[in-house]
Amino acid sequence: MSNRKIALITGASSGIGREFATFLAKSGYDIIAVARRRELLESLASEIQVFGTHTKVVVADLSTGVGVKSVIDEASNVDFLVLNAGITRAARVGATSGDEIARLNTLLATGVVDVCEAIVPKMMQRKMGKVVIISSIAAFTPMPKSALYAAAKSYVTSYGRSLNLEVRKSGVQVCVVCPGYVRTELHQQAGLTHLRERVPNWLWINPEDVVEAALRGLHKNKSVVVPGAVYRLARPFLSSTLAQWIWRRTTKRY
């Protein structure tokens, strides 16, 4: 690595993580790109070389303790941490094995917290650092047949909100980003391709919108941000029965 600042992005091989990596590379960061698909990470690395970026590719499965430890080892000196890797999961209650639940929780929830617990104190010692946790609007609204996903996202949202308040005077900024529907590979990977048709176009945002909202959130030191004007307007009403009924009808998972 050069003497440029360093950003570590989990889930950098596609979607929101890839967008983050490209944006931060353009902004002058060297990149540590983490995911399972090496070939996609390598193609990202060669694409962002044009910005003078040095990229370290780290292949890791973050649904395992070994994978999470490799991120902790790589992240000890980073200036910007984007904890984004994830999958979505649609399954009726009882249809997910204990092992799958444990892996999902490590990937979306406890692994994210483990990385923060190890790295944020180091950032505090240096009195600088930015942390973005990509959560979901599922943290605010019930998602039948995706209860495990919604629960994991609630966990990291709650953790990140408290962490923001705890460290805000130390020079470290923590922002949790809670997107609604984003045009990425996420739903296709989960066998939910029908949502592209079912969910109306005006509810979809782009990965750039998520990056933009995260940067705005960090700049204002907000603990939680919701990208996209429609979602921001709807957020205060998400706890109402009517809003939840409309949301469930529009985004039905089966």
Ligand code: NDP
């Ligand atoms: P993508 O499927 O495009 O990207 C997911 C990324 O996570 C990929 O880089 C993938 O890389 C990585 N990943 C998945 N599983 C693992 C694993 N076990 N170990 C390491 N890396 C993994 O989807 P998005 O960009 O949409 O998803 C990013 C985040 O955004 C997720 O946390 C998701 O929950 C959240 N989000 C997305 C929404 C959407 O509508 N798209 C809405 C709300 C939240 P690889 O397969 O190479 O390992």
